[in-house]
Amino acid sequence: MKLKMIQRDLIRVFLLALIAVSWVSCKSGEKKEQAEENAVEVDVSQLNDEMFKDINEAKQIFYSLPSPLETAMLIKSTGVGYNEDLLNDVDNVTKYSTSKSMALNLGIYTCDLSFASLYDQTQSSIDYMNAAKKMADGLGILDAISQENIDRLEENINNRDVIMDIISETFMNSSSYLQENDRSAVAAIVLVGGWMEGLYIATELVPDTANLENNKLVHRIVDQKLSLNIVERLLNDNKDNPDIQAIMKDINEIKAIYDKIPMTASSSSETSTNDQTHVTTIKSASNYKITWAIFNELKEKVKVIRNNYIS
Amino acid sequence: MKRVFILLLFISASFFVLSTQNSQAQCKGFAKNVCKLELVPFTHDGNYHAAVLTEGEEAELYKTFYSDQEYRVAVCGSDNLPEIEFKVMDAAQNVLYSNKDHDFSKTWDFKLESSQQLKIVVKVPSRGDKSKEPASGCVAIMFGFKVK
Incomplete structure (x- = not known):
């Protein structure tokens, strides 16, 4: 009698375990399907265009x-060294007298200033801050870069955190x-202007011996393909301005080269949050393919456009 | 009479322009003195995204974020506005984060395994009190990163 009861209990436990295992495997199958669905890779240009599909122009759009500053930080984070020869000479400030050339070079000098500061180039940082101030003053941007900012920079020249704060503050003053x-x-x-300078510095710093598929800096350069539609829309919002029309032509030439670089990405992302740091990781994958011929074409085109901006 | 009308029109137009510029200037001060503090200890990227929004209005921001970088997004509204809602979406319109699920937190820290473009949707909820004028105030969206 007791044996029968034990047998019955064992059968019950077995059935329950069977149901649980089936349920878990069913769930994991669903997850696998979901993961496979997410793993579908699509062309990034198409994906990003989709994002703008339902844009409501009545809303405030940024x-x-x-x-x-971010551009310079992205370059430095790849581990490349500093090369002052690549930056726009501060003596060129006297060349810029039109609104377009001063605006472009305000972006260019701010990128150079950020780059020099991130590599602790103290005197260059002061020189580039002064060059950026001349451009901002020329554009009539009142007090974007004040003498107080320059004095504070000089006083804290060995404190990178303070310098970063001054650069971000002065740039926000100008843009606001x-x-x-x-x-x-x-x-x-x-x-x-700042974006193009970053692209110029980055393309020039890639060594001839680099493995294009694995090089961090090349990865960052290819990643700029993701920002092209943002550049286009930013310019398109001001398309009636003749200076913008000229720059749009340059961007279209750059875009034509980026179009030759196939880039795919996961069609959707998943997230996971670290309980201790509270930092969420957005999980997705992307791939690109670039040849030396296309890289050199991009490098040459960026150089021509950037040298035109600083001339 | 005509002169008085033109003068009144001029004064009204000037008042409108000045009040708009003043509220925009307040947004710069708000972004710089209030919202930027939410980014600490991250370094503010220097970009400025702020506007005057009214209850019920939305704003959207599009930006590329890069792999292996740690970011903080801060979304803040003036004190006279209800708590600001924001969500972060990927290109496929999946919601990756909504501050409604996190007690209307003003910030979110994140990093990416691969670079991608994201959309930040910001909404000033409506209090729904029809007896009162809907409130307007500054809303700022700011980004910080960790310097490597």
Whole structure:
């Protein structure tokens, strides 16, 4: 009798375990299907265009390009060295007299200033801050870079955190002044100038012996393909401005080369949050393919455009 | 009479322009003195995204974020506005984060395994009190990163 009861209990436990295992495997199958679904790779240009599909122009829309400070930080984080020869000579400030050239070079000098500061180049940082101030003053951006900012920079020249704070503050002063005074076209040109300078420095710093598929800096350069539609939309918002039209032509030439670099990414992402740090990781995958011929074509085109901007 | 009308029109237009510029200037001060503090200890990227929004209005921001970098997004609204809602979405419109699920937190820290473009959707909820004028105020979206 007792044996029968034990047998019955064992059968019950077995059945319950069977149901649990089937349920778990069913769930994991669902997860696997989901993961496989997420693993589908699609062309990034198509994916990003999809993002803009339902855009409601009645809303306030911001297109955010990497700032000159972020651009310089992205280059430095790949581990490359500092090369002052690549930066725009501060003596060139006297050449810039038009609104377009001053706006482009405000972005360019701010990128150079960020680059020099991140590599602890103290005298260059002061020189580039002064060059950026001349461009901002020339554009009539009141107090974007004040003498107080320059004095504070000199006093804290060995404190990188303070210097980063001064650079971000002065850049925000310029962009907020331009946006709040209905000069969004000039604000867009400043951003494109900084972005182009970053692209120029990055392409010039890739060694001839680099493995294009695994090089971190090349990865960052290819990643700029993701920002091209943002550059286009930022410029398109001010398309009636003749200076913007000229820059749009340059961007279209760059885009034509980026179009030759196939880049795919997961069609969707998953997230996981670290309980201790509270930092969420966005999980997704991407791939690209670039040849030396295309890389050199991009490098040459960027060089021509950037040298035109600083001439 | 005509002169008085033109003068009144001029004064009204000037008042409108000045009040708009003043509220925008307040947004710069708000972004710099209030919202930027939310980014500490991250380094502010220097970009400025702020506007005057009214209850019920939304704003969107598009930005590329890069792999292996740690970011903080801060979304702040003036004191007179209800708590600001924001969500972060990927290109396939999946919601990766919504501050409604996190007690309307003003910040979110994240990093990416691979670079991608994300959309930040910001909404000033409506209090739904029809007897009162909907409130307007500054809303700022700011980004910080860790210097490597």
